[in-house]
Amino acid sequence: MGKIIGIDLGTTNSCVAFVDNGEPQVIPNAEGSRTTPSVVSFSKDGERRVGSVAKRQGVTNPYSTIFAIKRLMGLSFDAEPAERHRHAVPYEVVESDGGDAWVQAEGHRYSPPEISAMVLEKMREVAESFLGEDVEEAVVTVPAYFNDAQRSATIAAGKIAGIDVRRIINEPTAAALAYGFDEKEGKRVAVYDLGGGTFDISILEISDGVFSVKATSGDTHLGGEDLDNRLVEELTSRFKESSGIDLHDDRVALQRLKEQAEKAKHELSSSLETEINLPFIAADESGPKHLETKLKRSELEILVSEIIDRTLGPCKQAMDDAGLKAEDIDEVLLVGGQTRMPMVQSKVEEFFGKPPYKGVNPDEVVAMGAALQGAALVGEVEEVLLLDVTPLSLGVETGGGVFHKLIPRNTTVPTRAKEVFTTSVDNQSFVPIHVLQGERDMASDNKSLAKFELAPILPAPRGVPEIEVTFDIDADGVVNVSAKDLGTGREQNIRVVASSGLTENDIERIIAEADAYKTTDEKRRELAELRNAAEALLYTSERAVAECRELVPEDVVAQVEADIESLHFSVNEGDAIAIKDALETLELSAYKIAEAMYGSVDMESSGDAQTES
DSSP states (O other): OOOOEEEEOSEEEEEEEEEETTEEOOOTTTTOSSSSOEEEETTTTTTTTEEEEHHHHTTTGGGGGGGGGGTTOOTTTHHHHHHHHHHHHHHEEEEEEEEEEEEETTTTTHHHHHHHHHHHHOOOOOOEHHHHOOOEEEEEOOOOOHHHHHHHHHHHHHHTTOOOEEEEEEEEHHHHHHHHHOOOSSSSEEEEEEESSSSEEEEEEETTTEEEEEEEEETTSSSHHHHHHHHHHHHHHHHHHOOOOOOOTOHHHHHHHHHHHHHHHTTTTTTTTEEEEEEHHHHHETTEEEEEEEHHHHHHHHHHHHHHHTTHHHHHHHHHHTTOGGGSSSEEEEEGGGGGGGHHHHHHHHTSSSSSSSSSTTTTTHHHHHHHHHHHTTTOEEEEEEEEOOSSSSEEEGGGGEEEEETTTTTTEEEEEEEEOOOOOTTTEEEEEEEEEOOOBBBBGEEEEEEEEEOOOOOOOOOSEEEEEEEEOOOOOEEEEEEEETOOEEEEEOOOTTTHHHHHHHHHHHHHHHHHHHHHOOOHHHHHHHHHHHHHHHHHHHHHHHHHHGSSSSHHHHHHHHHHHHHHHHHHHHHHHHHHHHHHHHHHHHHHHHHHHHHHHHHHHHHHHHHHO
């Protein structure tokens, strides 16, 4: 049985790990980095790049370089977070036929699960290259506060990538698993997870292989990207003051600013001041303009303090839901690259009354925990029990548009709940079931997950029919709902699927397109390798002809020169089969030069020997 890898599918960066001899190990990519940018870029000729090479395209190709796609997972186009995202990125966010938020690049529309699948596929390739074997299964992590639609969209991404997602686990839970895998004594742990695009806080009890989540809260649209955007606004404002030029409509300039903002933020985690230099950021009739400014850590902290403070509300909510006080927490874990910021660490210490634990790598610990869960599923390590919770309440819409909760938030999953409802109108022939997720009292203020009908039901006065509604939430946090007419036994079931606008047929089509892309990529790689081999052989052959023409028979030289010309032509045409044939032909004829040269040398040596005798 092959390895089950662990993948942390992040907003900014992704990480992959596996378990070796009972210990989780992070797998470096081809560039030697232990994390890979969650970035996909598309070129005009149809080439697709993923990871570091895609991120480097951000400035030169901003409209077709997709980043932070995780922020659009499971969102409708008109959702407020999707609207904020549209104004913060250079690429185009479009409305799908189903009303969801998709992206467009080089004239092609992509759903968020499709882009995420490309990142997942890249992480699988990283693992396969390192392990030297095929990888088909993975445990993938998601933010604890992801709703059902976002979790289902992540599973769809795995399916598109050709990965069997064995489990979806929450990022804070995965981090706690990596931290406390060998923990025997009971501990209460708070996991503060501030990543590139999302924030989670989870309170867990860990004891002897049991990881029990007591409460979770968060914000799926709060993270390092927001800090970067706030700093970009500051730099844009400074440049306008000094030059009079507004950069808001210059997407290339904004992308350059974003890269510098991210770099400055990182530098200010270890220094008190940094310089920002962006030459030729704009131009007017007087000539080119440059952005040159200094930024102090204290200035950055003033800019982003409100964003960091927004993480404390969910922290209080989670502690209240768990029925705990700060002094009840034994350890505070910091997860996510943004927690390297000194201000974040001081805010966390102030809230919990103790310094956070820094013995785990915030960028890698989630993938390591996912890998441990994968290893536990196949018996590679001692079995662990993860008792996670549903982050938001689940229920149905009832009369007057009221949201009736069947499963309260922070209920341990998997779980099941059922309740009997009735009709509101005489002789009602069907019962509409509207499934929602959220905490507001009115249905319209919560997240709609699905709508279906139980029909037909026997005509009867209002209040007489008995309709039993059952909610099932599996270990991945994915919801199944059924409605049953207790009078007739008629039942209707629905698996709540992602709000990604993707049907099973869509997913199958996308998988086929991904396979075609893979074939195209393989052909491109083969062509590049053949071109490299051809250029190397052309160089050595042309040099051999130039240096050894006098030592080689004329017919051999003529043949080699003809074969050189033929290979040059094939390389320029770009036909892989023709290059391969011409390459093999030149290899044979060039070998004759070597034979002739060695023969000439042997004859000279023999002649010298006879002269001496």
